[in-house]
Amino acid sequence: MVRQDRSDRRSGGHKRGKGRDDHHYHHGGQKTSKTTKPPVNENSPVIAVFRTFQTELDSVHDKYERLVKLSRDVTIDSKRVIFLLHRISNDEKKQSVLEEADSKIANVKQRLCQITQELQGEDPYRYLRAISPGVQEFIEALLFYHYIKNNKLLGHKELEQQLSFEVTKESEGSKVNQARDAGMKQQKGSDVKKPEEDTSEETATETKTEAENESSTEPKSCVTGGGDEAPPETLKIDMHIPPNEYMLGMADFTGELMRMCINSVGSGDRETPFQLVSFMREIYDGFQLLGNTPNREVVRKLYTMRQSLKKVENTCYTLHVRGSEIPEHMLLDAIASVEKGERGFAGDDGGEE
Known part of the structure; x- marks a missing residue:
């Protein structure tokens, strides 16, 4: 009798007759729902606000990933500069190695110029975790290069002076970002309103984004000085360290x-x-x-x-x-x-x- 009473308590909902739980459970105990999901009203102001949040968050995440990739390239190139400087064994070889290291450092600065363009108008500490490994590795390489060449430590202000760039106002990086944002918005709008007709547009958007990513890795819009003729309508940007x-x-x-x-x-x-x-x-x-x-x-x-x-x-x-x-x-x-x-x-x- 005790075992029977306990089993009755476990299945008490079925013994008491109809109740609110009958709408959610079959006889086998599996949870079901008789109500269907109501359609989402895309014209609702609440949905419009959340669509805006989605676009902003996707933009932040995309920028973070681009900065991580650029920081990884900076880290790799900076390590190569350090390995090259360790090859100096005598004064005769020192000058040639320093010249080669100087050209490699110039290539790293082009990557840093792209990072600076991405951070324009942003809080410098918002994406610091994305670029911190590359920045530290570049500082290490530049201090090592400066010590071997001048036999002294490069100061913080002198370092920031070397990270001042001149870019065109309508640079490749800004065009890429605008095209990417526009394509993302267009793709999201087509996903909501026309789910059956956006196959070709989505493929074209992906192809365009891949081509723009390849072009964004090339440092075309950064000008670090040294040329006889300055490009028209240049803008000076500084990287904060x-x-x-x-x-x-x-x-x-x-x-x-x-x-x-x-x-x-x-x-x-x-x-x-x-x-x-x-x-x-x-x-x-x-x-x-x-x-x-x-x-x-x-x-x-x-x-x-x-x-x-x-x-x-x-x-x-x-x-x-x-x-x-x-x-x-x-x-x-x-x-x-x-x-x-x-x-x-x-x-x-x-x-x-």
Whole structure:
């Protein structure tokens, strides 16, 4: 009887007779709905407002994706500049490598010009996460290039001065954006009103968008100066670099200085490591003045900077104390053994077993 009463409670809706639940459940317990979905009134002002929201959100998402792609290209080209600068082994090769790096940096600036065009009239921090990796990598490459060429650090204001561009008022980028927005609106309107007749128009819109995307990747509308004749009706635009992005790029730059120190030892140059260690100490002391920063990325890169500085100091210590007794072809092995010994000492809690 107890089991029967419990089973009756579980299926209580069926025992009590007709109720409101009878409209939503069959005998098998599957949920159904007898009412059909009412048609949407496209002329309603509420629907019109939400259509506007949809268009604005799609435009924001499309711009974010375009910026991510441009930032990825900037990152790749900037890494190539860094790899190229590490090939400098002597003064004879230095000039040719710097000239090649200069041309590559000019190509990266064209990409940054396109990013600046996309950000015109926008909050500079709204799309910062989309362009931050590329901006930091470019800052790292440009600081490294400037240090090798001029033996000093490029300041934040000097960096922003190099990111000033001249573009035509009706540039390729603005035409692409206008055509893309118009095509998107036309496609959405045809999807709502004429679902059976928009196959050819949708295909043409997609083909046009693909062609415009290919043309938008080509830096045709950016003019960085240097020509004899300036294009008519040019507009000057500046790219804003947040101070935090400059600091993060500078922190990455110290890692390239550490690699430069190791490479110089391998090529037989014993003076460069002592110049680099004093320069890196000045940068590290400047970061120490910031105190406790709430930015997690700054803390992480500050720790990496400390490790890079320690490697350079160990290199200078080995060169100064044991450099005269170690052959040049064995210096890198001696430096590696010192670093390995320090890591082992830091990992031991109670000495050797």
